[in-house]
Amino acid sequence: MHRISCQTCPMQKCALFTPHSEEQKEFLEDFKSGELSVEPGTQILLEGSSAPQIYTVLEGMGLRDKTLENGRRQVLNFVLPGDFLGLQASVMGEMMHSIEAVTEMRLCVFRREDLWTLFRTQPALAYDVTWIAAAEEHFLGETVATLGQRDGTERVAWALLKLYQRLRGLGLEKAGQVPLPFRQQDLADALGLSLVHTNKTLSRLRSDDMADWSDGKLSVPDIQALAELAVTDPEALPRRPFL
Amino acid sequence: MHRISCQTCPMQKCALFTPHSEEQKEFLEDFKSGELSVEPGTQILLEGSSAPQIYTVLEGMGLRDKTLENGRRQVLNFVLPGDFLGLQASVMGEMMHSIEAVTEMRLCVFRREDLWTLFRTQPALAYDVTWIAAAEEHFLGETVATLGQRDGTERVAWALLKLYQRLRGLGLEKAGQVPLPFRQQDLADALGLSLVHTNKTLSRLRSDDMADWSDGKLSVPDIQALAELAVTDPEALPRRPFL
DNA sequence: CGGGCCCTTGAGTGTCCTCAAGTTATGTGG
DNA sequence: CCACATAACTTGAGGACACTCAAGGGCCCG
Structure with a gap:
């Protein structure tokens, strides 16, 4: 290397x-x-x-x-x-x-x-570092709002939408799919839900054609619909600094 | 003025x-x-x-x-x-x-x-600003963990403990009490709990002598005990920069 | 004295949890 | 090549924590 x-x-x-x-x-x-x-x-x-x-x-x-x-x-x-x-x-x-x-x-x-x-x-660059810290703070604020105010379905929809947007922004989308190599347990632990409930919610979203996460790949047929379910705007991510 | x-x-x-x-x-x-x-x-x-x-x-x-x-x-x-x-x-x-x-x-x-x-x-000073942003991020991370992993009683205990520590750090304690001029609804909205449940939990903490928040004043007879209930360390706050 | 605002308490319901069992895929050693 | 083990994902059943709905009490203020 x-x-x-x-x-x-x-x-x-x-x-x-x-x-x-x-x-x-x-x-x-x-x-x-x-x-x-x-x-x-x-x-x-x-x-x-x-x-x-x-x-x-x-x-x-x-x-x-x-x-x-x-x-x-x-x-x-x-x-x-x-x-x-x-x-x-x-x-x-x-x-x-x-x-x-x-x-x-x-x-x-x-x-x-x-x-x-x-x-x-x-x-x-120092300003950029602060920008990054503020952006992180902002995202955690959204997460707090999600855990505090959204129900199970909305949480899962919100998380999948955010991840889809981030991964797409990175140019990782191929054939309508983005890689998402995590376990359902990880998502459950991120959203404060049990593994079982997360699994059942993911199944429902899949059969409702809202979002399909299987085999480490995520696809979202209708972003707008998923965003509505997640009670959120489907806004694209802003450009951001990095180091 | x-x-x-x-x-x-x-x-x-x-x-x-x-x-x-x-x-x-x-x-x-x-x-x-x-x-x-x-x-x-x-x-x-x-x-x-x-x-x-x-x-x-x-x-x-x-x-x-x-x-x-x-x-x-x-x-x-x-x-x-x-x-x-x-x-x-x-x-x-x-x-x-x-x-x-x-x-x-x-x-x-x-x-x-x-x-x-x-x-x-x-x-x-720029470094201080970043410090503040990072500290805020850190606190929101704790909040996420609270909403995601603690049950109702633990959440309320955690919030009261944090507020008590912060207010005490500011030197606002008088006769074992710190001022806390918020509504129960505000705490409920902070913790993702309903007003009713928050109210009942506060009553329980009060009658159990864990924490008494009434008339806009908070007192904590036994910090250690409250910290245990909140599943947290009762660590004092570090010194921090400001502008 | 009436109307808000906030706190309090009771009753019934539901979302989400835990427990438990079973499936599939992958890897390991005999 | 097959028995066995492990890790992740599924699915079903029963229970609990927290929710909503509802009503009443204390306090302040017009």
């Missing part, structure tokens, strides 16, 4: 992300301390530890989760390419959730101490 | 907040564009609007909430003194939730356009 230059980073090409200036690419080239490839099941960041690294996901998917004292697990978000990992640990000193690889993943690695240099010398 | 200088800002004295350097205080003095006092019930920031301002809460309390297309309301967080409001609108262009004053409030007002100047000239 060889190192990819930021100059030719595949992320740059994806229309979802705002491109960097020449100067920024040069800085990031330095900022990047290496690459990391991990197998499915690997814990990338651990709850309670103070990770010395920050990552940007280049390829593969994972899960952000948090386990309570009583052992129950909450999935906070699904980790997709372009996601920025470890900022919490960097600014606050400690991760409060874990990140686990679900598929094989390739990560761009940054050194935590260099983040301060970024803030001193690259205000525009 | 007269303007308070950042030099003598009451926030500076609260042990919960990390103090600013002299240079930072001078910058903030300029950054601050004024003060705002609002009556209970006032909408400070509106969902879907692009507010031109950012605020720091000096006094009073409020609510951050979000309403779904079907009309149901989710309270995202309780707004307390020291909180930083409007960052999402500033970096992302639009608020995705509203903020409403519950008591009379006094706010420190910043101009949105000046945020960029802050990032260019005050990297340490």
